[in-house]
Amino acid sequence: MKTSKKIRNKIFALINPGKKVYCLYCKKTYRKFLHEGVKAKVFKTYTVAGGGYKKNVQCPNCYSVDRSRLLYLFFQLRTEVFQKKTHILHISPNKEIAKVLCEGKTISHVCGTIEPEQYMEFNPVYLDVQKIGFEDHTFDVLICCHVIEHVDHDDVAMREIHRVLKPGGFAILQVPLALNLEKTLEDKTLKTDKERKRAFGQVDHNRLYGLDYFDKLKNAGFRVVRDNPFQNKWLSKEELERHRLDPIEDVIIAYKDQA
Template sequence: MIKSLIRLLLQIFPRPVLIRMSLFINRIVAVFLIGNKVECPVCGGKFRKFLPYGYTKATGRDNALCPKCLSLERHRLMWLYLQAKTDFFTKELKVLHIAPEQCFYKRFRKLSNLDYTTADLESPIADVHFDVQEIPFPEATYDVVICNHVLEHVTYDAKAMHEIYRVLKPSGFAILQVPMDFENPKTMEDPSVTDPKERERLYRQKDHVRLYGLDYADRLKSAGFKVLESKYAKELNAEMAKKYALPMNEIFYFNQK
């Protein structure tokens, strides 16, 4: 029932509306799931289970969405990676966060070490609005760019990658996670596919224009990045991975200029 309701809401309402709605709904739902079986490392919430999540039956999964901060598996993995593998939480950094996730943006904004700017094409929680294919900032402006689950929506992803690379300072890094088919060596895309239902069938969502394969790192390298590929979830012990409900097969890409 809950899974079907969430799927229906994701299908019916546009992203800006969902963002506004969730600010109120999640506070109520979280109360009914309080427990000790799972824990969100982002907000510290402890629950009997996480909520199900997914736009379609094929992409839906149980125990995915934190009812308190709305983190998904990938968000919890990213938070842990940034804590363990980078100086993101301690060093003075100028950060551009494109398509800011609700579970992150308020927490990042409170960090005194960050000069933090959010951006999006239309999100109501963004500081500035622009197309990631044409970023309106000078070269070498930012130490860090975060742009997760965006490139699969972008017509010319290579252009967006080059723009992100351009605005990074030398030795700066970008976190650019995307949905992937880990069984496919090559990204699947066809500009002639415009029917929403066919895009959903091929690319998992009706507003996706491609589904990345294992050649994703090569695409990032073509934009100039030095790419470190890591299955970070598998570096953690099984008990911790289960407790945080992490995506065990996710490849984490650390992209440095």
């Protein structure tokens, strides 16, 4: 991040003291958070959860966003990873949540990525999600968020994720998800940045998932559950609003059931 932007964010933090919003990563509170995200028309047109530009979502101190706070709360409140021995494969991780998981006494955390140089603090291994270099049934939990919309063969990636999970394990597979689009938008003939940005919202995305995303996961062998913190009342409404989660974003959990 540029120094000028850092200074601006520091000033934002100073002029917005308060208790209305809370960052559970750095434990700071403010009157409001920073704006964050990518502006693209397609995100609005299709009501995309986990994508687009949002007001009041980014912590001015540690830069956590709603998506990463959602995952922290999910692991804390809805799983036993901090209580039970858990072997996790975390693909191209969000750094805030990776740090928290690495510190978990019950967790052994493997960071896998095609860009190891970007993740040196997590002792990364080189890993392409379309060809995961681990044996079948290796991990209890696999986290692969905002990755498979970038890869060429998402069906292969989904099957690979299923393969390396232990039976009874689960994967967290967040993607930008268009809530009023039945069928995923995908067009391999789009080559320029401008074309991709217009069609999928981001220049490096290969598709924009619609509701058939869940069928794709089922076809790879998963049982899919969507867990929404507001609908399923993880915390009181007031508390959830302090975390500035997005009410339309579910956690997408793909279970590999025991045979």
